[in-house]
Amino acid sequence: MEQLQGASRFNRRAIKVEEAQRRILHACVHGRVEHVPIGQAIGRRLAASLTATNDWPPFARSGLDGYAVLSADTVGASPSQPVQLAVIDQVAAGELTKRSVHTGTAVRIMTGAAVPEGADAVVMLEQTVALERDGQAWVGIKQSAGAGQNVARAGQEFHEGDAIAVRGALVRPGHIALLATFGYEKVPVYARPKVGILSTGSELLPVGADLAPGLIRDSNSVMIAALVKEAGGEAYTIGRITDDLAAVREALFQAADEYDLLLTTGGVSVGDYDVMAAFMRELEYGGEEGSAVLTRTSSSEDATILLHPRTEIGEAADAIARANEGQGEGTAREGQEARDASDCTKMPKSGAETEGGRIGDSGTSLLFNKVAMRPGSPTSAGLVGGKPLIALSGNPGACYVGFELFARPVLKRLQGVSEAAARPRTTTATLTADFDKGSPHERFVRTRLFVKDGIQFADPLAFNKSSMMASLPDSDGFICIPAGPSGASAGSLVEVIVLQD
Numbered sequence: 001m002e003q004l005q006g007a008s009r010f011n012r013r014a015i016k017v018e019e020a021q022r023r024i025l026h027a028c029v030h031g032r033v034e035h036v037p038i039g040q041a042i043g044r045r046l047a048a049s050l051t052a053t054n055d056w057p058p059f060a061r062s063g064l065d066g067y068a069v070l071s072a073d074t075v076g077a078s079p080s081q082p083v084q085l086a087v088i089d090q091v092a093a094g095e096l097t098k099r100s101v102h103t104g105t106a107v108r109i110m111t112g113a114a115v116p117e118g119a120d121a122v123v124m125l126e127q128t129v130a131l132e133r134d135g136q137a138w139v140g141i142k143q144s145a146g147a148g149q150n151v152a153r154a155g156q157e158f159h160e161g162d163a164i165a166v167r168g169a170l171v172r173p174g175h176i177a178l179l180a181t182f183g184y185e186k187v188p189v190y191a192r193p194k195v196g197i198l199s200t201g202s203e204l205l206p207v208g209a210d211l212a213p214g215l216i217r218d219s220n221s222v223m224i225a226a227l228v229k230e231a232g233g234e235a236y237t238i239g240r241i242t243d244d245l246a247a248v249r250e251a252l253f254q255a256a257d258e259y260d261l262l263l264t265t266g267g268v269s270v271g272d273y274d275v276m277a278a279f280m281r282e283l284e285y286g287g288e289e290g291s292a293v294l295t296r297t298s299s300s301e302d303a304t305i306l307l308h309p310r311t312e313i314g315e316a317a318d319a320i321a322r323a324n325e326g327q328g329e330g331t332a333r334e335g336q337e338a339r340d341a342s343d344c345t346k347m348p349k350s351g352a353e354t355e356g357g358r359i360g361d362s363g364t365s366l367l368f369n370k371v372a373m374r375p376g377s378p379t380s381a382g383l384v385g386g387k388p389l390i391a392l393s394g395n396p397g398a399c400y401v402g403f404e405l406f407a408r409p410v411l412k413r414l415q416g417v418s419e420a421a422a423r424p425r426t427t428t429a430t431l432t433a434d435f436d437k438g439s440p441h442e443r444f445v446r447t448r449l450f451v452k453d454g455i456q457f458a459d460p461l462a463f464n465k466s467s468m469m470a471s472l473p474d475s476d477g478f479i480c481i482p483a484g485p486s487g488a489s490a491g492s493l494v495e496v497i498v499l500q501d
């Protein structure tokens with residue numbers, strides 16, 4: 001297996017979560033549009049603003065079973081002295097009468113039927129008494145009627161051309177009623193994004209395989225697929241990509257032809273076989289040669305530095321210093337990440353150049369390759385053949401957090417949600433226990449949420465480490481502990497990203 005060498009693997013600038021979200025959301029504005037049968041439109045977002053195709057109601061309709069009358073005829077009517085009118089016809093819903101109501105007459109009418117010419121009110125059956133005179137039907141009206149009473153006039157609710165729903169609206173059952181009313185047999189909605197999911201890592205086995213020494217089952221792919229489905233997308237688990245950069249490149253570009261969003265898991269850190277990190281370097285430096293942008297010999301004393309033309313000298317020096325420092329877990333690394341995070345205004349060049357990039361462009365570039373957060377700091381994103389690629393961490397906890405912070409917002413955006421509303425939904429809660437985060441970065445802590453005496457509490461869960469899964473099923477949200485040296489104390493108000501129900 002080829003090792004993906006090169007000190008440039010350490011040359012990654014952490015940006016803040018909000019900035020990372022901004023970059024990825026700006027890179028994908030429009031989702032695909034499809035026309036679905038009205039019965040399938042529920043829960044989707046409209047891809048076009050829709051208008052009334054006729055007046056509604058289309059004709060004056062009776063709101064009750066009763067008699068269509070001239071209101072002027074009923075003045076002074078009372079139970080003791082009913083006004084008597086000749087019944088000249090009857091009309092059921094769906095029928096029309098050729099007779100017009102004129103003074104001294106009435107038409108028996110059912111709910112939903114078209115009110116006859118001449119009539120301006122309907123008197124409900126309960127306020128009438130049926131009579132007969134010389135074999136003719138008559139009616140006694142026991143209460144006077146106001147003009148317009150119990151009649152829904154034509155165009156009362158909508159005139160042709162009035163807006164019924166705007167682009168981006170979530171289609172609810174009430175919309176379905178209106179869409180049907182106005183003849184929208186097919187409804188333009190944003191398509192469910194097709195999401196290609198790939199995992200990396202030679203240690204991964206299919207879910208159905210027996211365990212073997214050193215190997216584990218690929219749980220992230222199916223977890224991501226479940227999250228994608230929950231977020232309204234169509235999930236396609238493509239399988240495991242090898243640690244060979246050329247093969248990865250080919251697999252990702254092929255996937256970009258077929259899918260609206262690419263999600264990978266694993267191989268994004270600084271390990272020798274972290275192939276997604278190597279691919280991200282290609283995106284950053286714009287070509288296959290980018291994978292060896294900065295290399296050095298095995299001895300740090302006589303390091304040979306090969307600078308890519310687009311690498312600034314200062315950045316290269318930093319990179320060498322970091323490479324020599326070593327990047328192990330612990331204080332030195334935290335300190336470096338803190339410095340990286342504080343420099344979040346300095347974007348990678350190609351990232352800056354891709355601002356304003358849109359799905360559909362043939363753009364291929366890096367958006368970010370490190371985020372000042374825990375877990376999931378190596379989470380990266382770019383555009384491949386114009387399609388967004390989010391390289392999530394292999395650690396399941398970090399993978400989940402990365403999905404919620406970046407992939408779910410992209411999926412929402414592709415389905416027509418506004419940029420502001422696409423960001424994670426948050427609530428506030430009172431922390432039940434002290435949380436010492438031990439890192440300067442913004443920290444996302446799995447939590448249970450509960451309400452007691454009308455107050456919402458966030459109870460941080462055990463097994464919260466990035467590599468741990470035990471607390472994932474019980475997580476109602478992620479507590480956001482802001483960047484800074486300290487954690488948060490019991491009783492303090494915290495912001496919590498709410499996971500979907």
Ligand SMILES: Nc1nc2c(c(=O)[nH]1)N[C@H]1C(S)=C(S)[C@@H](COP(=O)(O)OP(=O)(O)OC[C@H]3O[C@@H](n4cnc5c(N)ncnc54)[C@H](O)[C@@H]3O)O[C@H]1N2
Nearest residue numbers: 199201218219220221266267268269270327393394395398
């Ligand atoms: N020297 C350094 N090492 C590491 C750093 C660092 O900065 N310097 N960062 C650490 C952090 S933070 C994280 S998070 C992980 C991220 O690693 P990757 O995203 O590259 O993921 P892998 O190394 O491939 O795997 C990590 C872990 O997760 C398991 N895994 C991977 N894929 C799956 C899957 N599909 N299903 C279940 N579990 C999976 C894998 O076996 C590893 O145990 O890097 C740290 N290292």
Ligand code: MOO
Nearest residue numbers: 375376377398466
């Ligand atoms: O940032 Mo890593 O995601 O700590 O575990």
